[in-house]
Every structure is written in structure tokens, then in C-alpha cells.
Amino acid sequence: MSRPVSRSGDNSLPPPPGAAEIAALVEPGRVHRRAYTDRAIFDLEMERIFGRAWIFVAHASQIPGPNDLIRTRLGLRDVLATRDADGRVHVVENRCTHRGTTLCSVERANAASLVCPYHAWTFALDGVLRSVPHRKSMPASFDIADPRLALFRAPRVADYRGFIFASLAEDGPSLEDFLGDMTDALDNFIDRAPDGEVFQEGGLFRLEYRGNWKLHHENANDTMHPGFVHESSVNAAREDSRDYAEPVFDEHQAHVQMLSNGFSVREWQSLGLQGLANGHSYMDGFYTRGILSPDRDDPISRSYRDALEAARGREAAAGILAMDRFNNLVWPNLNINAQYQQIRIVQPVAPDRTVVQAMCFRLGGAPEGMFHRAVRFLTNLSSPASMIFADDAEIFEKVQAGLADGSREWLDQSRGIDEAVGNGRVASAGASELPIRGQFRAWLDHMAARELRPGPL
Amino acid sequence: MNGAVATRPIDRAAVEEFLFREARLLDDGRFEDWLALFDEDGLYWIPGLPGQTDRFGAASIVHEDRTVLRMRVRRLGHPRAWSLMPLPRTAHMLGGVTVSPAENGAVEAVAALQVALYRAGGRTRYDGRQTMLLRPGFGPGGGDFRIALKRIDLIDCDGVQGVMPVPI
Numbered sequence A: 001m002s003r004p005v006s007r008s009g010d011n012s013l014p015p016p017p018g019a020a021e022i023a024a025l026v027e028p029g030r031v032h033r034r035a036y037t038d039r040a041i042f043d044l045e046m047e048r049i050f051g052r053a054w055i056f057v058a059h060a061s062q063i064p065g066p067n068d069l070i071r072t073r074l075g076l077r078d079v080l081a082t083r084d085a086d087g088r089v090h091v092v093e094n095r096c097t098h099r100g101t102t103l104c105s106v107e108r109a110n111a112a113s114l115v116c117p118y119h120a121w122t123f124a125l126d127g128v129l130r131s132v133p134h135r136k137s138m139p140a141s142f143d144i145a146d147p148r149l150a151l152f153r154a155p156r157v158a159d160y161r162g163f164i165f166a167s168l169a170e171d172g173p174s175l176e177d178f179l180g181d182m183t184d185a186l187d188n189f190i191d192r193a194p195d196g197e198v199f200q201e202g203g204l205f206r207l208e209y210r211g212n213w214k215l216h217h218e219n220a221n222d223t224m225h226p227g228f229v230h231e232s233s234v235n236a237a238r239e240d241s242r243d244y245a246e247p248v249f250d251e252h253q254a255h256v257q258m259l260s261n262g263f264s265v266r267e268w269q270s271l272g273l274q275g276l277a278n279g280h281s282y283m284d285g286f287y288t289r290g291i292l293s294p295d296r297d298d299p300i301s302r303s304y305r306d307a308l309e310a311a312r313g314r315e316a317a318a319g320i321l322a323m324d325r326f327n328n329l330v331w332p333n334l335n336i337n338a339q340y341q342q343i344r345i346v347q348p349v350a351p352d353r354t355v356v357q358a359m360c361f362r363l364g365g366a367p368e369g370m371f372h373r374a375v376r377f378l379t380n381l382s383s384p385a386s387m388i389f390a391d392d393a394e395i396f397e398k399v400q401a402g403l404a405d406g407s408r409e410w411l412d413q414s415r416g417i418d419e420a421v422g423n424g425r426v427a428s429a430g431a432s433e434l435p436i437r438g439q440f441r442a443w444l445d446h447m448a449a450r451e452l453r454p455g456p457l
Numbered sequence B: 001m002n003g004a005v006a007t008r009p010i011d012r013a014a015v016e017e018f019l020f021r022e023a024r025l026l027d028d029g030r031f032e033d034w035l036a037l038f039d040e041d042g043l044y045w046i047p048g049l050p051g052q053t054d055r056f057g058a059a060s061i062v063h064e065d066r067t068v069l070r071m072r073v074r075r076l077g078h079p080r081a082w083s084l085m086p087l088p089r090t091a092h093m094l095g096g097v098t099v100s101p102a103e104n105g106a107v108e109a110v111a112a113l114q115v116a117l118y119r120a121g122g123r124t125r126y127d128g129r130q131t132m133l134l135r136p137g138f139g140p141g142g143g144d145f146r147i148a149l150k151r152i153d154l155i156d157c158d159g160v161q162g163v164m165p166v167p168i
């Protein structure tokens, strides 16, 4: 069904679009539909973006011990993030080098080696071929140490305080350079744990929508859509008057989460947006009510704050808890919500198909109630039956369907383009499409191999 | 808990009739009436993990009491609920019903469940097992039973999922 990423040796396929052709798809205030619908563009994205940039693959707590492994994705590649007996992390392709068989068919495992279910070729967790049965029937030229027989391995794997990224490029910017100021968001995520460690627990969701992968990030920092897209859940929550002191089984989280999307025009404008280099961006937090507000004060929050203060000191703890940002986007595939212990991973499947993995974390040293809130947040916002995500996904599908027949050539992204000027970090008021323009600047940089052009977004 | 009430014989036909009527309300889009079947502390639960026992320590696809479910039902009637336009249609199929006594005179009814769902742009099917905990109902319109728990264990609860737009 899907065309191979590499076209070498296949004369039946047209040549990939050239740099000038790609560059012509993005103008400052608009982008051409082909960026969302064209298979050749998608294949190039897998090669030049997901095949080069730092891609988030797993959290260290998902593979805590020797021989732990988790199945994940690097672009379209089915890969395994493994921790070998010495504790080193590798990202290897989940494909046997004999005849291509999928090696591991479960999402997580603990195994000292990877044994192919077909003819039992056996690979070490770093991908090296260790043994093949009936060796004497192999040709004389067969050399088990031949690197071509090893599993394909991501040449660069790096870890930012437990957040594991991989890059298929042999060289390029370091992970920290790539993350830039987005390390703040990761630091804040981890620093919120009184004992300095976070653990991915509580299950996860894999949500599929019939739309392009870029739509998810474009929407995540779009502060103008919630009042329209989520109107039905905002209204349902508004009709439901509540006393927040009243004890209910979910601590009013569903109510608060649905209600909070209903901000006014003035509230959009007062939300700040920050565009950073490499396509990253974030917005100010907007949960101001109940247990999701930054200054929440209830028995669980208090005992959590006490634990954090005991570990870090009063002032440092206050600083950690004061950071209130929503949807910290590490382009192209990670979305971080530090204050609610949530992340989402965007996994492209096809030009018109995407899987979003959503998961929550336990803060080490925090009361159990804090973890239960993170679990509840995940269900409310990111479950397949979420009353909020359902409408976002529906909009992604409507956009994709609207672009599919080719009658509409361009997508506008000019909102706020006259306002923000600056280099590197750019700030703007909430009603701007600045984050989308920043994402496309990074997109163009990868796709057309341009130099980053600092300037207004 | 084998009190006097627990020994009352279970009216199997009445239990089945209730299950079929509950499913029919969903298929007919009569969500307010459906909500009314839940007891005050009734729960609607679709676990996110196979065999999930902890409702708070692992995320669920749906985990709602009446206060949250009431908002869900209100949203279903909203003219600008985009994922509900046009309102998806469902057809429930229940089979292999078993009934057994539960604590405090309640009845546990377990059934194989298939729900075909049609929405603009495609069809989905949900397959799994439904476990209902039913309490004897009282009062007019309350029917024979009140739902203390409606739990659905989907066979692919931890797999890749599209949007589940309406209660199943």
C-alpha cells in the first residue's frame, strides 16, 4: 500500500520534488495543500524530517531495567527501544535481516536477545546478529559479523533526563541544541517530582485520525479554535452549575477541563504564545479553576507541595509550580504538559492518517492522589471517547477531506502576521498563527535543506 | 452476603428484557432516557486495559458517574458537537447472556456485545463483553432494574482506536 521511502533503483516512480518545488509550497502567510495530501511530499517528510530530526521515542521509565524493550516508531519505521545488559539504550529496527519478518509483536518485553520467530536468527539488543541455526548450510561468504546482517540501528540516540530521542542522521545538531529552550518544559516536567524522577504509568492511548500529522501540532497551540470547536462540551459544562467544594468522584476534573475551553476573545488575546527555533512553541496555561489551577489548594495539592518543598526548599518549589504553560510542542513529534504529567507523541502513518499516543506519568515522591489526577486528565482529554479530543479529531478529518479533491489550493496561516517581529524566540498575543508559521519554517529548513532564516513569523 | 434478598430467584427473562431495552435506547438516540436507567451512584466504565481492576490508577476509555455522564448526554444534543454531526447511528447486538446473583440482592448480567456504529465517513465496530450490575428498580418509570455498573471490556481496548463519539 505505501510506497517505499527510498526511490533508488525504481525507475517507475517520478523523481522526488526538488528544493525549488518544495519551497514554492510555503509562503509567509499560506501553505499549499500538497504539504498535507501529496504522497511524494509525505515520503520526503519521512526521509528528511522523521529521518533526520531528533524524534522522541520512549521514556526511560518504560525500559527501566536490563533487557527491557519497548516497541515504538521512527517515522514509518517500526523500531524497538532497548536497554542492553550494560544499561545502554539502542533503537533498532524491528525487522529481521533474513527475510524481513517482524521480530517483536508485543508492545513491551524483557528479553536478553531478539529471536526471529521465522528461522530463529538471534540478535543482541544492540542489533548485532549473534547466531543463526544450521550455520553450515550458509554460503562460505556468510560472515555473521557483517554489519549488513545486523539490525538497522539509529546512529544517534540521546537522552534528556530520561526522555529518549533518536535521530537517523549520522550527524547534526546535538539533542540539547535541537531542544533549545524547550528543555525548560522537560526540566519542569521532571522537577515537579519531589524525588526528581517521573514514571510512565497508568496505560496509554493510541488514537487514530484520518488526517495529516502536522494538523495535530498546528491545532495544539491554536488558541482561537477552542471556543468554536469545543463549544458543545463548553456548553454542556456551563449548563451544569457546580460547587467545587462538593466532593465528587472525579474532583470535578471533567467539568473543569470542558469548561476551560470556553474563553472569551479577551482571554485569547491575553494568552501568550512563544515561537522558538526548530519549529517548537508553547502557550500560556489556561486552566484557572478548581484542581487544575496552578494555585490549587486542597489536601492532596498541599501534601504534594509540602513534599516538593521538603525536597527543594520553599522558594525553588514555588518557582517550579509557577510555570504554567500549555502544550509545549517539540516539533515534529512531542507535546508536553508538565503541570498535568501528560505527553502526546505524533506518529505519521500516511499523508491522511496519523496515530497520536497519549500517556501520563507518576511523579516520584508525590502522593498517590496526584497520580490519580494525571490518570483522570488523560481519560478526559485523550481517551478515544474524550468529549474534547473527539471534536479536534473531527476537525482534522474535515480539513483533510476538504483538501483531498484539490479544489482548494492554499491554506491560510496569516493570523497575527503583522504583529510579531523578532529573532529566535518570538512572542505573540494569543490570536496569532505564529506557531504554525514557525513549524513551516522548520519544515522548509528540513525539506528544502535551507538555512534557518531568522526573522518575523 | 447471603441475606434473605439474595436468595430470591432471578427472573432471567426480566434481566434480558432490561438489557435489550437499555441497548435499544442507545440505538434510538434516547440518551436522556438511557441516563435515567442509572442508579444515583451508577457507573459507566470502559476500561483502557484488558482485565483492568483499578479505576483510578490506570486510564479508562470511559469512566463516568452520573455527574459526568449527564454532561456527556447534554453534549450529545448540542447543535455544534462536530463529531456528532450527523448523529452517529448504532446497532447493538447482545448474546450469550448469563445472569448470576450479586451482593445485596443485585444481579450480575454478562453478555457478549457487538456494536456497529455508522458515522459520516465510515463504519466502526466495537466488540467485547458487557458486564452489568443491576439493582432491583423502584418507582414509576424506573423499570425492573437500576444500573449500578455498566462495564464494557473491548477486545481491543489497548489497541489503536478512532474516536468513540457516542456511548455504546
Ligand code: FES
Binding pocket: A096, A097, A098, A099, A100, A101, A116, A117, A118, A119, A120, A121
Ligand atoms: S526471517 Fe528471520 S530468521 Fe528467517
Ligand SMILES: [Fe+2]
Binding pocket: A219, A225, A226, A229, A230, A388, A392
Ligand atoms: Fe482542541
